Amino acid sequence: MSEESSVGSGGVAELFQLLRDGVPRTRAQLAKATGLARSTVAARVEELMRLGLVSPVADAASTGGRPSSQFALNPGGRVMGAVDLGASHATVALIDLTGAILVKSTEPLDVASGPEPVLTRVVAALTSLLERTGRSESDLAAIGMGVPGPVQHSTGQPVNPPIMPGWDRFDVPGWMLQHLSAPALVDNDVNLMALGERAVAWNGAEHLMFVKVATGVGAGVISGGRLLRGAQGVAGDLGHVRVARGADVPCHCGSRGCLEALASGPAIARVLRAQGIPADGGDDVIDLVKHNNLEAIQAVRQAGRDIGEVLTTSVSLLNPSVIAIGGSMARVGEHLIAGVREVVYTRSMPLATERLAIVHSAAAEDAAVIGAGILALQHALAPETLHRIVTA
Template sequence: MSDTTRSSALGGTGASELFQLLRDGRPRTRAELAAMTGLARSTVGLRLDALVELGLVGPFADAVSTGGRPPSRVALVPSARVVLGADFGAGHLNLVLTDLVGETLIGRRSLLDIADGPEPVLATMVAEADALLAELGRSRRDLIGVGIGLPGPVQFSTGRPVNPPIMPGWDGFDVPGWVRGHLDVPVLVDNDVNIMALGERSFAWPDVDHFLFVKVATGIGSGIISGGRLQRGAQGIAGDIGHVQVPRGAGIACHCGNVGCLEAVASGPAIAAALRREGHDVAGGAEVIDLVRGGDIDAIQAVRQAGRDIGEVLTACVNLINPSTIAIGGSMAQAGEHLIAGVREVVYSRSMPLATEHLSIVQSRSGQRAAVIGASMLAIHHALSPAAIDELAAAV
């Protein structure tokens, strides 16, 4: 395609804008697209040609005709490119390759220590990604974007971690720049709770526009989706409920330097510490969950109390942002209804009646996959945005 032709195809509401109509995967005829956009069919055809040249759109063979030649329909080609989603924890890496509608094609979980530092850890991710691409019969040229979730605060605008407590050597490191230097695609980085919110909503609650995801694990945090959009706040720490003061935390020191934080009384390590004081031999949250599953009354009561403490903070959240669904995830959610019962007990009794009239407080449905699903969705939303599609087209 000549530069002149491409310019006309991508100008104004160009191929990238037309592509947004096809992202839902529904096949449409050129006449339908012309009617939806108000453009001439010849203009629609020109812009579709640009998308076909990219391989993102192709013919759909099952069009129905009332007579004569069947109408030609076009649709998104989900397999045209692949996206890499990466979920880093303190001691693990979850990777998936998905197609353009978020369907997982292949995945792998491996053990690593995030404290080894950014370059060794990210080099492991790149090597694992290459292995997955090879196993799938694809190459780096098929990759259209990378989404990464990190277990610490992240300045989303730069993708750099900010004073992450369990990630020595990562503070201020240019994660997107380093990864893009190796994979040469757009790289999006966010904290793990935000991507878990994206993943859980995409997996289980796609029609819920006011959604709160709460992670209860070694730490406690939340991801806020309001009006269908993830809310990060001015500095990217919106939803950091773990360091809100709660009554039962009076005088208890938190690793953040303050006292009385929710995380200091209701996280996995905090519950384990409370049980140790009662004579139980538990090292952390995993052992607490084992006790709960075994029917230990002390452990059940401790977990339910943690739920009440979390409910104290969520009561304010419910009155402030009015979500219609709250999903509880993270490793401690494996304690099941005991944790959630404590949350419900306080939230339903303390929040405004109108705010809780249709409020659902539920266990995460995506479980351990929430973060890696969210990481891939983060990359997909960016890679298929109008600006990104225009950039791809200009490079052809």
């Protein structure tokens, strides 16, 4: 490629990808790394500073003559919106260009109330956070959003989400763009939890599963360093895999024996109610376990075994090095994860489990919102996005 063809927006994108690691570099170092003329590098750096993505930092040590100015990523140059929508809550945050959370808020919210009422509150929450941090809407480069249901990744539209009435095929990105003038990237919440968990605790892990146990059960899968979404966006939908022990237990999906009907928070609560123990949902189960209720501990341990039975197949199929257990039911402590480990380590091939870590989520309740920020960052800072911005 000639220098002239790489000098345009592609040159800007190439320089920025070098500077994203935060290491300061001089114009001479950038020229050597890219093969561009120093005058071209100077023009591209000016363009990146105009966009707010790069800023000058302390000068490098002089090697004779005038010291050379250094440039590096400007973490606060732009911000990303990050949204984690659950069945009954919304967590909204602003993320800087390094992926760090700047400010965050959580509020109760019923996702079943429909897309427009829910998204209206999300927009209001993001606007409030921008105001709190002295930012304007123009500082918002992109928005990442996780929803509790399958998503067609190419369009960002939820597809037949079982607990989200009225959301099927709703144009979430289009609606958000109209109200905040920033591109919105939408994915299943558990996929984003996998991205967030890897960023927080397993940076560089090529093969990781994140298992969310809450009102439902699902998994986000990273294989070969890439998030697996599947043909229809339902990869990792462990909740509706059949478990032999629960063959007669009905599931809200219309089938019987689904893992979700046995091991989710509401399912464990139902088991306890059948034993005469008051438990309306997952929070009550967690409270009972924390007060050392034996029946609750046994029910949680069995739920862990049921999850482990399904994960045994996943371990053989995907061979992950990490399985992180998160979601609201992970708050029961070691009892759930002990049941998972009991079955997976016993029934899987030794080679597959030799270095397999089955752990509590380190990112905990922030996993999805961190992952949403990463999704937005990946879009906003991608070479093709910078190409469009500079061309415009």
